[in-house]
Structure formats: structure tokens, C-alpha cells
Amino acid sequence: MYDDDLSASSDDGTFVPFTDILFNVLLGFAVMVFISFSLIHPTAKTGAVDLKAEFLITMTWPDNDPDDMDLYVQDPAGNIVWYHSKEAGLMTLDRDDRGDYRNTITVNGQTIRNPLRQEIVMLRGIIPGEYVVNGNEFLATSAKKIPVSVKVEKLNPTASVVYYGTQEFDHKGQEETYVRFTLDSQGKVTDVATQPFKSLTRAVRTPKAGNGPK
Structure with missing residues (x-):
């Protein structure tokens, strides 16, 4: 009965497994790296030529x-x-x-x-x-x-x-x-x-x- 009570108290929806936390951290890091590289190497506009003329x-x-x-x-x-x-x-x-x-x-x-x-x-x-x-x-x-x-x-x-x-x-x-x-x-x-x-x-x-x- 003690084991059942322990299981019930642990399964209340608030417990997040460690692997889920680690996955979210790694995903956030990957997104930040992608944004950083995008700022360093902006996408080239193919065929765009700025002549500064009318x-x-x-x-x-x-x-x-x-x-x-x-x-x-x-x-x-x-x-x-x-x-x-x-x-x-x-x-x-x-x-x-x-x-x-x-x-x-x-x-x-x-x-x-x-x-x-x-x-x-x-x-x-x-x-x-x-x-x-x-x-x-x-x-x-x-x-x-x-x-x-x-x-x-x-x-x-x-x-x-x-x-x-x-x-x-x-x-x-x-x-x-x-x-x-x-x-x-x-x-x-x-x-x-x-x-x-x-x-x-x-x-x-x-x-x-x-x-x-x-």
C-alpha cells in the first residue's frame, strides 16, 4: 500500500524526466547557433544589383x-x-x-x-x-x-x-x-x-x- 501511495504521489503530471529537459536545452542551443550563423552570413539575394541610379x-x-x-x-x-x-x-x-x-x-x-x-x-x-x-x-x-x-x-x-x-x-x-x-x-x-x-x-x-x- 505504501508503494501504491508513492506511485500515486509521483504521477501527478508535474514530474518532467531528465531526458526531456536535456532535449529542450540542446534544441534551444541549436536554434541560437543557427540564428548566429544567419547573422554572420546573411542570405545572398540572387541577381540583386544595387546601382544607386534612377x-x-x-x-x-x-x-x-x-x-x-x-x-x-x-x-x-x-x-x-x-x-x-x-x-x-x-x-x-x-x-x-x-x-x-x-x-x-x-x-x-x-x-x-x-x-x-x-x-x-x-x-x-x-x-x-x-x-x-x-x-x-x-x-x-x-x-x-x-x-x-x-x-x-x-x-x-x-x-x-x-x-x-x-x-x-x-x-x-x-x-x-x-x-x-x-x-x-x-x-x-x-x-x-x-x-x-x-x-x-x-x-x-x-x-x-x-x-x-x-
């Missing part, structure tokens, strides 16, 4: 082409970004691609050539008004026609194509206006036009601070 303007022409094409962009304040002025207003030219000129590097005695033909302008802020995007053939190695494409992308809040077009160039000094697009104060595109032509190569050679050749 618009991206890209000009491309055939890979390995020897000709030198140049991208010009004018903002509403009259600032023009081009190879002699890679920063103008809130715009920056990523790289002046000069075709085959200085387009190779030598590593361990082996010459490596960059086949990509591309120039990029970023708009890092919004000035309301009209933007003009031109292409110019600075150097032509032959009279053949070269297809040159320009794409204008709005990056925020999500990426979208504002304009895409291709024009052919066949001689040195040829200049074409691709697109004239207008932004409001919030960066919304309110108008897109491909005419009329406006020379930006002529504009940069007029006496104006920040635009003339250095």
Missing part, C-alpha cells in the same frame, strides 16, 4: 568591332555627359569604349582582348525636363554600316524599358539623336520622342562651363 542608358554595337562610337546625353539644365566630361550634373559616363584602341591587356605573356562594345550613362538623380540621347561615330575604320543600339531603362521602383532603338552608322562624324524623353519632378516619364535631331557634339564645343574639351 535611369540607365546603354549604347552597344557589335562585339570586336574596331570603330569608336560615343554616347552623349544632355539633361534639362544643359549639362552634357560625354567622353571629355564623364560627370555632368547628376549624370555619369561609366566608360569611354574606344573600339580596338587600348582594348587589350597582357597577362603572363598572353594578350587578352575585350570583345564587348558598350558605353553606359547613369542618371543618379532626377532633374525634371527633357533629356536628349545621341550617338556619334568618332572613328570609322571602313565604310561598312554598323548597327548601334541604345536602351533607356527606368530602374525605380522596378526596372522598365523606356526606349530601345537601333540606327546604322557608316562614316566618321555621323551623329544621330536616338530619343528625347521628358521626366516630371517625381521621375515619371511623361513624353518620349525620336525627333527632331539635336546636335550634342556641336553643343559641347560651344563656350559653356563643364561642356568644352579639357
